[in-house]
Amino acid sequence: MIGFFFVFTACLLWALDTLIRYPLVQGQISAVSIVFIEHLLLTIIFSVVFARSVKRLVYIKKKDLISFVIVGGIGSALATVAFTKAFSYLNPSLVILLQKFQPVVAIVLARLVLRERVQLPFAFWAMVCLFGALLIGYEDMIVVSNAENLNDLVYRNAGIGYALVAFSVLGWGAATVFGKRLLEQGYKHEQVLAGRFFTGLIFLTPFMLTEQSILNYSIEIFGKISLMVFVSGLLAMYLYYNGLKKMSARACSLTELFFPFFAVIVNWIYLDATLSVYQIAGGLILILGSVVIQMKRL
Secondary structure, rough: HHHHHHHHHHHHHHHHHHHHHHHHHHOOOOOHHHHHHHHHHHHHHHHOOOHHHHHHHOOOHHHHHHHHHHHHOOOOOOOHHHHHOOOOOHHHHHHHHHHHHHHHHHHHHHHHHHOOOOOHHHHHHHHHHHHHHHHHOOHHHHHHHOOOOHHHHHOOOHHHHHHHHHHHHHHHHHHHHHHHHHOOOOOOHHHHHHHHHHHHHHHHHHHHHOOHHHHOHHHHHHHHHHHHHHHHHHHHHHHHHHHHHOOOHHHHHOOOOOHHHHHHHHHHHOOOOOOOHHHHHHHHHHHHHHHHHHHHHO
16 A cells, blocks of 8 residues: 555656646746756766765766667657657647657567567557547647648647657657666666766757856746756655555556646646547547556556
């Protein structure tokens, strides 16, 4: 029961992240700046708390550099920027619901990269997930089909938003697979995470040259981003992994359903981010397919 409580609480904390991230993006704080500050804080925290373990990363093998680049540079940095930026174009609840497509991407990449076996039923449930995702974007696709020119396509619909979500899903799926590869190579969890955040910080630094200096941001903005890092980031992950130790992976997959459920409710109440019948139905189908894939480990 304690394991369920830990994962349940983690899902609630993840859902609350949008209440901070969405207003920050709408308040003209760039997605790059938000994610850069997150990585800066996380790099400092891991360097201090796990100093002895992290120091060993200086002896990283050259063949593992590519994995760290994919995990940190693409998965942690660019994918998170895309995820955050998508809030500028889409209903935040849609952005979160579409992330449930990530297990499909991770399993496909695991087959290609790690040579893990994929059972035949996976194809069916992957198509179920795809159908759910298409149903979520059905109304926006109608708008796209009626667009008369490129300007309509870019400015009058959420095409860019869906492209950003797709990139974030691919990026996080790749990070999962290559993160597992690093663990199989003998790296500890804290080393992979520290390398992930540090590599992400390096990737984001050039982008910051064209952004407003973070020193110009108010203490309030730093406080909100710090709150995301500690509450929906570190605390939520701590609870999640401790809960995972005390329950089966299948039970954990079911409990994770509370995350999109909480997120939709929180966004609907506090951000007025309502969903249509098509979007709700698509979200439920996508979640169903995702959970079956994770529970059966197809």
